[in-house]
Amino acid sequence: MPRPSEDALIATYFAPIAGAGSFGLRDDAAVLTYEPGQDLVVTKDMLVAGVHFFADDPPGAIARKALRVNLSDLAAKGAEPRGFLLGLALPDDWTPEWLAGFAQGLGEDAAVYGCPLLGGDTVKSNGPLAISITALGAVPECKMILREGAAPGDLLYVTGTIGDAALGLRLRIGAAEDAEWAKAMSQTEAAFLAGRYLLPQPRLCLGAALRAHARAAMDISDGLAGDLAKLLQLTGMTAEIKAASVPLSGAARKLVGQWPFLLETICTGGDDYELLCAVPPPEASAFEASAAATGIKLHKIGAAEPGDAPPAFKDKRGRDLVFAQPSFRHF
Amino acid sequence: MPRPSEDALIATYFAPIAGAGSFGLRDDAAVLTYEPGQDLVVTKDMLVAGVHFFADDPPGAIARKALRVNLSDLAAKGAEPRGFLLGLALPDDWTPEWLAGFAQGLGEDAAVYGCPLLGGDTVKSNGPLAISITALGAVPECKMILREGAAPGDLLYVTGTIGDAALGLRLRIGAAEDAEWAKAMSQTEAAFLAGRYLLPQPRLCLGAALRAHARAAMDISDGLAGDLAKLLQLTGMTAEIKAASVPLSGAARKLVGQWPFLLETICTGGDDYELLCAVPPPEASAFEASAAATGIKLHKIGAAEPGDAPPAFKDKRGRDLVFAQPSFRHF
Numbered sequence: 001m002p003r004p005s006e007d008a009l010i011a012t013y014f015a016p017i018a019g020a021g022s023f024g025l026r027d028d029a030a031v032l033t034y035e036p037g038q039d040l041v042v043t044k045d046m047l048v049a050g051v052h053f054f055a056d057d058p059p060g061a062i063a064r065k066a067l068r069v070n071l072s073d074l075a076a077k078g079a080e081p082r083g084f085l086l087g088l089a090l091p092d093d094w095t096p097e098w099l100a101g102f103a104q105g106l107g108e109d110a111a112v113y114g115c116p117l118l119g120g121d122t123v124k125s126n127g128p129l130a131i132s133i134t135a136l137g138a139v140p141e142c143k144m145i146l147r148e149g150a151a152p153g154d155l156l157y158v159t160g161t162i163g164d165a166a167l168g169l170r171l172r173i174g175a176a177e178d179a180e181w182a183k184a185m186s187q188t189e190a191a192f193l194a195g196r197y198l199l200p201q202p203r204l205c206l207g208a209a210l211r212a213h214a215r216a217a218m219d220i221s222d223g224l225a226g227d228l229a230k231l232l233q234l235t236g237m238t239a240e241i242k243a244a245s246v247p248l249s250g251a252a253r254k255l256v257g258q259w260p261f262l263l264e265t266i267c268t269g270g271d272d273y274e275l276l277c278a279v280p281p282p283e284a285s286a287f288e289a290s291a292a293a294t295g296i297k298l299h300k301i302g303a304a305e306p307g308d309a310p311p312a313f314k315d316k317r318g319r320d321l322v323f324a325q326p327s328f329r330h331f
Numbered sequence: 332m333p334r335p336s337e338d339a340l341i342a343t344y345f346a347p348i349a350g351a352g353s354f355g356l357r358d359d360a361a362v363l364t365y366e367p368g369q370d371l372v373v374t375k376d377m378l379v380a381g382v383h384f385f386a387d388d389p390p391g392a393i394a395r396k397a398l399r400v401n402l403s404d405l406a407a408k409g410a411e412p413r414g415f416l417l418g419l420a421l422p423d424d425w426t427p428e429w430l431a432g433f434a435q436g437l438g439e440d441a442a443v444y445g446c447p448l449l450g451g452d453t454v455k456s457n458g459p460l461a462i463s464i465t466a467l468g469a470v471p472e473c474k475m476i477l478r479e480g481a482a483p484g485d486l487l488y489v490t491g492t493i494g495d496a497a498l499g500l501r502l503r504i505g506a507a508e509d510a511e512w513a514k515a516m517s518q519t520e521a522a523f524l525a526g527r528y529l530l531p532q533p534r535l536c537l538g539a540a541l542r543a544h545a546r547a548a549m550d551i552s553d554g555l556a557g558d559l560a561k562l563l564q565l566t567g568m569t570a571e572i573k574a575a576s577v578p579l580s581g582a583a584r585k586l587v588g589q590w591p592f593l594l595e596t597i598c599t600g601g602d603d604y605e606l607l608c609a610v611p612p613p614e615a616s617a618f619e620a621s622a623a624a625t626g627i628k629l630h631k632i633g634a635a636e637p638g639d640a641p642p643a644f645k646d647k648r649g650r651d652l653v654f655a656q657p658s659f660r661h662f
Contacts, residue, residue, distance in 0.1 A: 005658075007561070023477060023478075023479065026478060026479065026565060027408075027477055027478045027479070027549075028374055028404040028407060028408070028478065028549060028550065029372050029373060029374035029404050029405065029407075029408045029410070029468075029475070030372070030373050030374070031370050031371065031372055031373075031470070031475045032370065032371040032372075032373065033370055033371075033472075034365040034366065034367065034368070034369055034370060034371065034472070035365060036365075036367070038365055039362050039363065039364055039365065040362065040363040040364075040365055040371060040467075041360050041361070041362055041363075042360060042361050042362075042363065042416060042449060042450065042465070042467065043359055043360035043361070043416075043450065044416040044417075044418050044450060044451050044452050044463075044465060045418075045452050046418040046419070046420055046451075046452040046453075046454045046463060047454070048420050048454055048455070048456050048457065048458070048461075050457050051454060051455050051456070051457060052454070073359040073360050074360065076359060076360075077358075077359070077360045079360070085373060085374075085375040085465055086375075087375050087376075087377040087418065087463040087465075088377070089377055089379050089461055118373060119373065119374065119375060120375050120377075121375050121376050121377040121463075122377075123377045123378070123379055123382060123383070124379070124382050125379050125382070125458065125459070125461070126379065126381050126382060126458070126459055127379070127456065127457070127458015127459045127461070128456070128457055128458045130379075130420050130456065130458070130461050130463075132375075132377060132418040132452075132461075132463035134373070134375060134416055134418075134465040136371075136373065137360075139362070141364075144360070144362045146354060146358055147354075147357060147358045147359065148354065148357065148358070218358075218359060219359065230338070234357060327336075
């Protein structure tokens with residue numbers, strides 16, 4: 001089959017979903033107008049087939065995940081999306097149907113999240129599909145929430161539920177050792193966990209609450225235990241986390257009740273894309289009220305305290321939970 | 332050999348070359364202060380080993396080329412660099428020496444061009460090395476030079492010399508059919524052409540002259556013939572280009588004199604990263620004077636005129652030069 005040129009491919013699949021400032025993707029650059037009183041926040045995540053997603057995932061879902069993991073970073077920084085650039089390295093065996101599905105998913109999310117496609121680059125790959133997205137956001141001047149900043153006594157919160165995506169990934173891999181608990185789940189529960197891996201939910205609505213009340217924040221992409229350690233160590237903090245305080249979905253709770261070893265997957269597995277933040281105690285009730293108004297669920301999991309050790313996770317009897325690999329590593 | 336974590340790798344190799352607003356690369360995002368009176372220009376180019384460069388090129392040169400092709404886009408838009416984000420998909424066989432060389436080249440160019448590393452993502456690749464850079468620049472409000480805009484009578488200029496990189500690439504590939512002319516070159520000439528492929532020169536100094544005088548501009552990455560066609564067709568223009576007016580280096584001139592078929596490589600081969608622009612005749616002398624003050628060489632190659640056909644390249648006797656493939660396609 002003859003291949004369209006890069007320009008033809010862009011005009012067919014991506015120009016229809018491009019936003020203002022992109023010049024219909026007919027230029028080599030895009031323009032963003034300066035917003036008085038705002039800082040620009042930039043973030044970039046790269047995803048490779050076979051590492052960050054499965055090559056046979058639906059193309060629309062691959063596109064959405066690639067955009068959403070970037071939007072999740074903007075959310076954690078208290079920023080609002082303004083647009084994104086797409087770098088796409090396409091393996092030789094792409095089909096028009098695949099690319100149409102990819103562009104459709106991307107366009108739908110760009111519309112939902114108010115984050116238009118501004119530009120990018122499509123190249124041939126002699127390897128796996130690779131997607132590199134740079135997301136641009138705006139935050140009121142000097143109000144970007146850093147990962148660094150947790151102080152003694154700050155309350156530690158997470159959004160949503162933790163570990164579903166990691167369980168979903170284990171299910172998807174289908175290792176023999178997981179057969180027993182995998183069979184114990186209902187179809188609905190299995191689909192829920194798989195969906196949490198496939199399509200993260202960027203918690204953008206929490207931006208205003210974070211900017212008003214949080215001292216530090218990040219999104220949980222590499223597992224709660226590892227990412228919490230990263231956030232706390234920047235200011236010489238540690239924490240004691242009661243495993244029972246980690247918010248679980250119904251499916252995860254059912255599994256852990258019967259197969260307690262899965263708690264390690266839940267606390268250390270990646271791809272949650274929930275937010276983690278540190279809030280000074282005097283701000284706690286206002287923060288919780290602001291979050292409640294957005295509908296995003298919030299759970300307090302502990303408090304920061306001075307210390308060099310990584311945060312300790314405790315079981316119901318107060319014993320340390322020891323994790324073989326405290327952080328999920330895509331790398 | 333045990334592999335460092337992504338965080339350790341970033342702290343070792345990339346944090347030392349990171350700029351203000353990057354928070355030492357310890358955050359998931361960077362911040363840029365908006366500049367009153369300026370627009371933000373964003374561009375993204377992706378490079379894959381075996382497609383855009385050779386995997387065994389020196390790592391510092393690979394890094395520099397990846398940054399420079401993005402800076403070249405900023406140059407063509409009349410923008411000044413403000414910083415860049417780096418997406419790096421590393422194949423499994425990377426070595427600390429390779430990565431140190433890559434980071435050193437990148438850091439040197441970041442310093443030379445005043446374009447600090449702001450952030451990015453380093454991931455594992457199960458395929459070839461892939462580099463995705465997003466460059467951010469600033470341009471006075473509404474002054475970004477578009478690819479679209481050439482009007483009837485506009486003079487067409489290119490910077491530097493054309494085709495050296497394409498000849499350098501042919502030399503590097505070392506096809507049997509090229510053996511004769513490849514042997515006819517001095518070592519100096521061969522090294523010059525190879526260097527033009529390896530390391531483009533972004534023409535950033537031309538920014539002020541472009542903003543003041545040009546109606547349309549782009550960088551020539553996919554060959555003069557194809558890129559000129561792209562620029563002109565956006566406003567229904569064409570042009571007649573005398574091949575003799577295309578500026579050639581001494582090495583290229585010597586080769587074409589003896590092997591005229593190489594003119595096709597010169598006019599259609601990629602990787603020049605010179606600039607192409609359209610300037611209204613009343614602005615021509617002021618534009619030429621501004622360019623001369625920067626030391627960047629400028630050559631007039633023709634004028635835009637209404638028409639749907641791609642620009643025609645003419646030999647000395649006025650005959651059409653027919654190119655088998657009018658545009659170099661990485662894709």
